[in-house]
Amino acid sequence: MKYINFDGKNVSSVVMGCMRINQLSRSEAFSLIDAARECGINHFDHADIYGNGECESIFGEYILRNRSDRDDMFIQSKCGIRQGYYDFSGEHIMQSVEQSLNRLHIDSLDCLLLHRPDALFEPDEIAQTFERLYSDGKVKAFGVSNMNSMQLELLRKYVKAPIIANQLQFGPMFTGMIDFALNENMTKPESVDRDGMILDYCRLHNITIQAWSPFQYGFFEGVFVDNEKFPQLNKCLQNIADIYGVTKNSVVSAWVLRHPANMQIISGTTNINRLKEIARGADIALTRKQWYEVYTSTGKTLP
Numbered sequence: 001m002k003y004i005n006f007d008g009k010n011v012s013s014v015v016m017g018c019m020r021i022n023q024l025s026r027s028e029a030f031s032l033i034d035a036a037r038e039c040g041i042n043h044f045d046h047a048d049i050y051g052n053g054e055c056e057s058i059f060g061e062y063i064l065r066n067r068s069d070r071d072d073m074f075i076q077s078k079c080g081i082r083q084g085y086y087d088f089s090g091e092h093i094m095q096s097v098e099q100s101l102n103r104l105h106i107d108s109l110d111c112l113l114l115h116r117p118d119a120l121f122e123p124d125e126i127a128q129t130f131e132r133l134y135s136d137g138k139v140k141a142f143g144v145s146n147m148n149s150m151q152l153e154l155l156r157k158y159v160k161a162p163i164i165a166n167q168l169q170f171g172p173m174f175t176g177m178i179d180f181a182l183n184e185n186m187t188k189p190e191s192v193d194r195d196g197m198i199l200d201y202c203r204l205h206n207i208t209i210q211a212w213s214p215f216q217y218g219f220f221e222g223v224f225v226d227n228e229k230f231p232q233l234n235k236c237l238q239n240i241a242d243i244y245g246v247t248k249n250s251v252v253s254a255w256v257l258r259h260p261a262n263m264q265i266i267s268g269t270t271n272i273n274r275l276k277e278i279a280r281g282a283d284i285a286l287t288r289k290q291w292y293e294v295y296t297s298t299g300k301t302l303p
C-alpha cells in the first residue's frame with residue numbers, strides 16, 4: 001500500500017468508499033472492512049446521505065465491536081446534500097455532523113467534506129461553522145467535494161483552516177480535468193476547461209484529490225471493466241495487467257495513482273476480491289507510456 005500525508009497523518013492512497021455497504025449483510029460489511037484493513041487501507045469515506053444514514057450506522061456498529069482500533073482508522077464524512085436541494089447553512093452542517101458522529105459512534109470526524117456546491121453558500125457562515133466544529137473537537141480537518149477552483153478560492157478566503165481534500169469524479173473513462181490540458185488552445189470539445197483548471201489548482205494549494213467512482217463511465221452509467229462497449233480499453237488494461245501479473249482492476253487503480261498529483265482513489269466495491277485487487281494497484285508504478293496507452297485506449301486522441 002502507498003501512503004500519503006493527509007492532515008499530518010499517514011493515510012492509504014486507496015480509500016474504502018462506504019456508499020454501498022448497506023447492500024451487504026452486517027457480517028459481510030464487517031468482513032469487507034476487515035479485508036480493507038488487512039490490505040493496509042486505513043481511510044474510510046462516508047456521507048450522511050449514503051443509505052440515508054444506514055452506511056454510517058453499519059460502520060458505527062463495526063467501530064463498537066473494534067473500539068480499540070478507532071485511532072488506526074481515518075474516518076471522514078460529507079454533508080450538504082438534502083432531499084431535492086443542497087444546504088451549506090451553518091445549522092444544517094452542525095446538525096449533520098452531530099448525526100454522523102452518533103451513527104458512527106465516534107467523538108470526532110477526522111475530516112468533514114462539503115458534498116456538492118450549494119448555489120446559496122455563504123463562505124463566512126461556513127467559516128464560522130467550521131471554527132465551531134473544530135473548537136468543539138467534533139471535526140479535525142475540512143475538505144470539499146465537486147468544487148471548482150473559484151468556488152474553492154472563495155471558500156478559502158474565509159475559512160482559516162486548510163482545505164485538505166476535494167473529491168472529484170476521475171478514472172480512465174472520466175478525465176475531463178486532464179483532457180483540456182492536453183488539448184490546450186485548440187478548438188476541439190476536449191479543449192474546453194469546465195472546472196477552472198481544478199487539477200492544477202488543487203496541486204498548487206496542497207488539496208488532495210480523491211477520485212470517486214473510478215470504475216464508472218459517465219455519471220453512474222455503468223462499469224467499464226469487462227464491458228463489451230469498451231473493447232480497446234479492456235484489451236489495453238489486460239495487456240498491462242499481464243505484464244505485472246495482476247488484474248484489470250489493479251491497473252485502473254494504478255492508473256489513477258500514477259498521476260503525480262498524489263491523488264487518492266476511492267474504491268466503492270462491496271466485493272472482497274475486487275477490493276484486494278484495487279489495493280494491489282497501489283504497489284504498481286505504471287510507466288508513462290502505459291499511462292498514456294490507457295488514456296488513448298478509451299478513444300481519446302492526442303493532438
Ligand SMILES: NC(=O)c1ccc[n+]([C@@H]2O[C@H](COP(=O)([O-])OP(=O)(O)OC[C@H]3O[C@@H](n4cnc5c(N)ncnc54)[C@H](OP(=O)(O)O)[C@@H]3O)[C@@H](O)[C@H]2O)c1
Pocket residue numbers: 016017018019020045046115116145146167168211212213214215216223225226249266267268269270271274
Ligand atoms: N463526492 C461525491 O460526489 C461522490 C459520488 C459518488 C461516490 N463517492 C464516493 O466514492 C466511492 C466510490 O464510488 P462508486 O462506488 O461509484 O465507485 P466504483 O468503485 O467506481 O464503483 C463500485 C461499483 O461498481 C461495481 N464494480 C466495480 N468494479 C467492477 C468490476 N471490475 N466489475 C464489475 N463490477 C464492478 C461494484 O460492484 P461490486 O460491489 O460487486 O464490486 C460497485 O457496484 C463511494 O463509496 C463514495 O465513498 C463520492
